[in-house]
Amino acid sequence: MRVLAMDTSNLVLSVAVVEEDRILAELTTNQQKNHSVRLMDAISELMDETGTLPEQLAGIGVAKGPGSYTGVRIGVATAKSMAWSLQIPVIGVSSLEAVAMNARGFSGLIVPLFDARRGQVYTGAFRTKDWAELSVVAEERLVLLRDWLASLKEQAGNERVLFMGEDLRIHRETIAEQLGEQALFAPATHNHPRAAHIGLAALGKLAEGGHPHEMVPEYLQLAEAEAKWLAQNPACGVKE
Template identity: 45%
Template sequence: MKILAIDTSNEVLGIALLNENVVIGEYITNLKKNHSVRLMPAIERFLADCETNPAELDKIVVAQGPGSYTGVRMGVTVAKSLAWSLDIPLTGVSSLAVLAAAPRYFEGYIVPLFDARRGLIYTGLYHYKQGSLEEIRSDKNILAADWAKELKLLEQPILFIGNDVSIHREVFQTELKGFATFANITECNPRPGELGKLGMNLPPADIHSFTPNYIRLVEAEAKWLEEQEQKK
């Protein structure tokens, strides 16, 4: 089985090709550039470098969100188009789970996060059990300060991981003190190979009804809905 994994849910653009036994190739950049312009050319070059024809693909796995509204939408749109045109299964995986998958060595809880501005973060709570990543608390959008208070109650070692951790590091250090550990910068880019592995054996989604998981409405949508409620 050849799986193409795609992640554009944040600034990192990641593509991987893998099968059950090996990650054939990975492409990762962490740049503030337009994914909509770069993604398809990157996929085409990547598959060519891996000497793989799109017709050889057996499955598409995509980071479904949360993250950047535009980034998540772009990745999901391209993944759906490829799966539909190639007539192969499509599976979505939490973008936060992809981050949490990397530190297998850590025996405590794993907290991946993306910044959501104004003190808010996208985050969740995970850990490894018998070699498998498990979700302990579902992904959410929450104030970093409130999340720190919740995590403090666990009284367990917690590893924070993600490129945006530095924005909120002081909040977690102050609240959690010795329970807080922070991943090395080399672990903080979500690996598309991990994405592909997580989605390899998950059931396929219905391509036509498959949608991004934004967790929260974007500000413009929330404002519009609020205005409509006020008009009633």
């Protein structure tokens, strides 16, 4: 079975075609470019290079957020549209988990994070044993970084904590200040999500289904414009 996977949820654009436990092709870039313009070209290129016809796909995996609102929407909308037209499952994979997958084999606490501005981060905590799947220690959340670090210090005890993600460069000083030598920072090669990880994760979940109408993005917060509108129209947010 072959799966097409994609991640446009943040700055990185990553697309892959995987088959069982084999990565047939993968393209990953980390440039400030328009995902909406480049995604379909990347998909077409990899499908051509691997000789994959649309009808050969058993499913589609996609990073479902959190991350950039626009980026998440581009990937999710593309994946759902393709899955619907091909009548195949679409599997959403956490964007944070996609980064954390790079740390399989690490014996401590794995903490991916994305900057969410105003001192906040999208984050969660995971563990893995040997090279097995990740287990969730702390659910994904939007939180003030300083509050999150205090919580992690309590949870981890004397355990080392591995921080991951492209946005580490923004928050590294604060993390080091609060956790000191307990904090480890992933190298640049481990900070970017890989669509291949998403594809392999999706392969393992195809049996669970994944109807395109049921897959929804995970933003963890309202878009700024929506939040402002609700603040100005509070009655519209009240449900009986």
